[in-house]
Amino acid sequence: MTDTKTDTSSAGTGRKRLSFDGSKAAIERNSQWLAGGVSSNFRLGISPTPLLLESADGAHVTDIDGNRLIDYYLSMGPMILGHKPKALSDAVARQMQDGILFGAQSAAEAEAARLVCEMVPSAERMRFGGSGSEVIQAAFRIARAATGRDKILKFEGHYHGWFDNVLWSVAPGDAQPDAHGDIVPQPGTQGQLASTADALAVLQWNDLDALKSRLARGDIAAVIMEPAMCNSGSIRPRDGYLEGVREACTETGTILIFDEVITGFRLGPGGAQELFGVTPDMSTFGKAIANGFPVAAVVGRADLLDLTNGKVLHGGTYNAQPLSMAATVATLKQLTPDLYARIGQQGERLKDGLQRIFADAGVTASVTGFPQVFHVALGLEEPARNYRDLREMNRAGYVALTTEMMYRGVRALERGAWFMSSEHDDDVIDETLAVAAEAVRAVKDAGKI
Secondary structure, three states, rough: OOOOOOOOOOOOOOOOEEEHHHHHHHHHHHOOOOOOHHHOOOHOOOOOOOEEEEEEOOEEEOOOOOOOOOOOOOOOOOOOOOOOOOOHHHHHHHHHOOOOOOOOOOHHHEEEEHHHHHHOOOOEEEEEEEOOOHHHHHHHHHHHHOOOOOOOEOOOOOOOOOOOOOOOOOOOOOEEEEEOOEEEOOEEEOOOOOOHHHHHEEOOOOOOOHHHHHHHHOOOOOEEEEOEOOOOOOOOOOOHHHHHHHHHHHHHHEEEEEEEEEOOOOOOOHHHHHHHOOOOOOOEEEHHHOOOHHHHHHHHEEHHHHHHHHHOOOOOOOOOHHHHHHHHHHHHHOHOOOOOOOOHHHHHHHHHHHHHHHHOOOOOOOEEEEEEEEEEOOOOOOOOOOOHHHHHOHHHHHHHHHHHHHHEEEEEOOOOOOOOOOOOOHHHHHHHHHHHHHHHHHHHOOOOO
C-alpha cells in the first residue's frame, strides 16, 4: 500500500489522505497497449486519476494502492445489489459447469425473459442484447419498420448510446432552434457521420407544447427519452408531461420508446414506467438488469417485437449468453419490495444529509432525484428541469469536491450522479457524510466553491 499522509486540512480529524500513485503509474504504463490506458472514454479524465481496481465487495472497491473506497460509482449504475453478491456468484458458478456459450437457447434465457415480462409494464415480448447502445438501435429499427417513417426525435442532454445516429446534442452547449423551431443537432464526437443527423430531430425535454408541435408534422417514427433524465442530472418529468407525451404519440401514430438503461430495475422492479404509471410502446434496459454482467434488453408490444421474427434483423453472437442469463435471473429474483425499501431509506438519508452539509457550510447546491440515484449540482438554487438548467451548475467546483472526497476514501462520479445499492448500510452512510462535511469545508476554504 502506498504511504498515506495525515490530513491537515480538516481541523484535526486525523483522517488519512490517500495516495493514488500506483494507479497513476499503472495507467501511464498500460497506455502503451490500451489507448489512454482505458477501454471506454467515460473512464478517461477522472480526477485525480483513473483507478486500477483490484477487487470490490459490497459497497466498497479496493485499488492497486490498497485504498478501500466507499463506492457510489457502482460501475456507473449496474451494481444495485452491491459488488460480488453471493447469490449472483453462486448462480454463475453453477452455470459455468454446464457451459459458457451455446449458439442456441438456454433455460436460463427463457426464465430471465419471463421475469422481465412479468416485472415491466411495457414488456409483452422482448429480446436480449449485450449493451444499451445495441438494443436502442434495435428499437429504432423496429420503429422505422412499423411506421414506415425515418426520423427519430430525441432530447437535449439525453444519452442513448455512442453510435453515430444518436450521439447528437448530448452536451450541445447553447444550440439554437432553426427556422422550423427544431434545435440544430450538435455532434458528440469527431469522426461522426454528419448525414446521420438528417434522420434526427432534437427538442428540449419537459416541454410538451414543443413536442406536440413537432409530432404534428407526421414524419417522426419514434420518440426516445429517458423517462427520468438521469444521464445528465436526475430530473423528474413535470407533472403530466409523460402522460401528455403518451397521448401525443398515440394520436400521431408515433412509437414511444423509454430508455430505461439507468432507471430500469433501479427505481423499482418495473422501472420509471411503473413509478410514473405511463406505459411506452417499447423500452430498453441494461445496467441493473444483471448487476454488472453485460446484459441489455429491448421490450415492448408483442406486435412490434414480433417483427424481429423475420422482417426486422436483430442479431448478436453473445446475446443471452448463458452465464449472463444466470446472472440476470439471480439479480431479478433479489429485487424484492424489502430491498427497494432499504435502498430508499438509505438513499433519502444520504440525500438529506448532503443537503444539510451544503446548507450549513453556506454553499448553494441542489440535491435532487430519487433515493436509488440522485444528483448533486453545486451553484443551483432550484432543481433543474432540463439540460439547459444544468449548464448553470458549478462543474469545476464539483470536480474539486469529488476529488477531495476521493482523497478521503469516498468515490463519487464527477458528473454529479450518486448510485445507491442494498449494501450502503448505516455505517457506510455515516462515514460518507463525515467525509463530505470535511471535503466541503476544505474545498470552500480553498475558494473553489
